Amino acid sequence: LLCYSNGTDYVRGFRNAVAQAKNGRVVVLVDCTNLLNLRHLHDKDRGWETPYPTNQDEFMSFDNVRRFGNGGKTLIVSYGNGVVTALRARQNLVEKKVIQSEDCVDIIDCPYISDIPGGLRDALSIGQYEHILFSDICKEGPGSNVLSSYVVGLQKEGILPARWSFVAAPRAYNPLGNVVTF
Numbered sequence: 001l002l003c004y005s006n007g008t009d010y011v012r013g014f015r016n017a018v019a020q021a022k023n024g025r026v027v028v029l030v031d032c033t034n035l036l037n038l039r040h041l042h043d044k045d046r047g048w049e050t051p052y053p054t055n056q057d058e059f060m061s062f063d064n065v066r067r068f069g070n071g072g073k074t075l076i077v078s079y080g081n082g083v084v085t086a087l088r089a090r091q092n093l094v095e096k097k098v099i100q101s102e103d104c105v106d107i108i109d110c111p112y113i114s115d116i117p118g119g120l121r122d123a124l125s126i127g128q129y130e131h132i133l134f135s136d137i138c139k140e141g142p143g144s145n146v147l148s149s150y151v152v153g154l155q156k157e158g159i160l161p162a163r164w165s166f167v168a169a170p171r172a173y174n175p176l177g178n179v180v181t182f
Contacts, residue, residue, distance in 0.1 A: 001114040001146070003030045003137075005066070005083035008050035012060035013111060019059070032081040032137070041087055048084065060111075063118030069106035073128070076107045077120065077147065078135040083109040086135055113146040116153045124159045132164040140168035 002017065004010040010029075017027040041047035068087060076086040086107045093099045106129075110117050124132075136147040145168050154160040 001028050001030065002062075002111050003032065003080040003113055004111045005032075005035065005080050005109050006048060006050050008053055009060055009066060009109070009111060011053050012058055015056070015059040016061055030080070034081050035084070038084065041084065042091055062112040062115075065111075065117050065119035065123070066109040067106060067123070068109070069103060072104050072106040074105045074131045074133070075123075075129040076105060076133045076135055077110060077150070078107070078137065079110050079113055079147075080137050082135045082137040083107060085137075110147075110150075116150050120150070121154075121157070121159065124154060127161075129161055130163060132161060134164070134166045136166070136168040138168060139171050141171055144168070 002013055004013055014029070017029060020027050038048050039046055066083075068083075076090075078086050090099075090102050090105045090107065093105065094102055099105060108120060108123055110120050134147045134151060136145045138144045138146055145166070147168075148166065151160065151164070151166060
C-alpha cells in the first residue's frame with residue numbers, strides 16, 4: 001500500500017510498482033485528492049511543483065523515504081497530504097517564534113505504508129531524535145491508522161525514543177464534525 005506526497009516520488013514509485021506487479025506482487029496506490037492539483041506550499045511559491053523524472057531507470061523502492069531536513073532533534077513522520085501539512089506547520093512554528101528555524105524539525109515522508117520502510121529505520125537508528133510525532137492522515141479509531149503499526153514495530157525494535165506522540169485525522173470529513181456523519 002503506497003501513498004505519495006509529490007509528483008516526482010509518485011512517478012518513481014509507480015515505476016517500481018509496475019515492476020513489482022509484473023513479478024506477481026499486488027501493489028495498491030492511494031491518492032490524496034488535495035495533492036492532485038497542488039502547486040504551492042506557502043502562498044504562491046510553487047513549492048510543490050516537482051520536475052518529472054525523465055530517466056526511465058529512476059525509481060523509488062518501498063524502503064525509500066524522503067527527508068525534509070536532517071539536523072533537527074524533533075521529527076514528524078507522515079505520508080501523503082500529511083507531509084504538506086507538516087511542512088506548512090513547521091514554517092508556521094518559525095513564524096510564530098515557537099522554534100528558531102525550520103532546521104529544528106525534520107520531516108520524513110514514508111509513502112510505503114504497509115510496513116516500516118527501511119529508510120525510516122535507518123533514520124531512527126542513529127538516535128538523533130529526542131521527540132517524534134507520527135501524523136496519520138487516516139481517521140482515528142480502531143484499525144484506521146496505518147502509522148500505528150510503525151509505532152508498535154519500532155518500539156519492539158527498541159529504536160523509538162522515550163518521547164513520541166501519535167495524532168490522526170478526526171473521525172468525520174464534514175464541517176459538522178462528529179455530530180452528523182455520512
